Amino acid sequence: MIQIKKILYPTDFSKCAEQALLHALFVARKYRAELHVLHTVFFYSSDLGVSEIPESYMEDFYEVQEKEIGDRLRNLISVHEKPDLKMKKVLYRSIKPAPAILAYADEQDIDLIIMGTHKRHGLEHMFLGSIAEEVVRRAICPVLTIRELDELKPVKALNRIMVPVDFSEHSQSALVIAKEIAKIYDAELQLLHVIEETILPAFYNNVFASTTDIKGKSHNALERLLRDSAGPDVKVTFHIVEGHVARQIVKFAESFVIMIKSLPITDGFFYIDPTDRTP
Numbered sequence: 001m002i003q004i005k006k007i008l009y010p011t012d013f014s015k016c017a018e019q020a021l022l023h024a025l026f027v028a029r030k031y032r033a034e035l036h037v038l039h040t041v042f043f044y045s046s047d048l049g050v051s052e053i054p055e056s057y058m059e060d061f062y063e064v065q066e067k068e069i070g071d072r073l074r075n076l077i078s079v080h081e082k083p084d085l086k087m088k089k090v091l092y093r094s095i096k097p098a099p100a101i102l103a104y105a106d107e108q109d110i111d112l113i114i115m116g117t118h119k120r121h122g123l124e125h126m127f128l129g130s131i132a133e134e135v136v137r138r139a140i141c142p143v144l145t146i147r148e149l150d151e152l153k154p155v156k157a158l159n160r161i162m163v164p165v166d167f168s169e170h171s172q173s174a175l176v177i178a179k180e181i182a183k184i185y186d187a188e189l190q191l192l193h194v195i196e197e198t199i200l201p202a203f204y205n206n207v208f209a210s211t212t213d214i215k216g217k218s219h220n221a222l223e224r225l226l227r228d229s230a231g232p233d234v235k236v237t238f239h240i241v242e243g244h245v246a247r248q249i250v251k252f253a254e255s256f257v258i259m260i261k262s263l264p265i266t267d268g269f270f271y272i273d274p275t276d277r278t279p
Contacts, residue, residue, distance in 0.1 A: 002180050002231070004031040008110040010038045010101045013072060016116030016148030021080075023146055024114040026155040029085055030184040036108065037073055038090040040100040041065045066091050098134040105141060114144045142177050162190045164249045167221055172229060179231030188235040191226065192252055193218045194245045215240045
């Protein structure tokens, strides 16, 4: 069983942060983990660089913001903190939110970050960027991101967790975490391997292994990966498909509630979309 003793929940008090809080509370109680509730106080000016702003002015700004935000964090914690759940209020000064989240997670040896992600698309995403995306790519611990919903939904037992596997070391790490999450959500794992399409001249058809052979070997490799991985015993279904990897993962995930993915840049992260799209 993985050890989750400290969970970091960054909040900007938005709707997506509210949805993420429900999952943060749920997971923290399951693991009896300490929940760190963090808000980043940052100064933004479109006209002046930070270095051009008088230090006294910035200090006054931070003090006002920290008093107001501190009160909001205390109120949030007072509503949710119970004898079975310890919560910690954190105010962190930084120029940008993502570096603050990453720095605090590193300083405090956080085991898991749970945060919301906004519905930003197109130019808005290009210029404002995605805080969650930066955290996912750079965090040294797993990151659980919750997509913004129009209406808050209570956390309940989720049915299926899809785990794309490319048999790399990062896939192994993600699978261990996926099994733990499947256990606490009472979900079934869907292990997926995508065979990348390769277009070859007809001359090579007899030289290379057939798709059937590749699928058989991939299925055996998935079974071996599951058998050798740590973590609790959970229900598992294996899937082998062909095509462009990213597109097939997205296509396969459209009928699922949760996707768990791993990136070469991280030890593995998982992404939760709580929208109920299960047929």
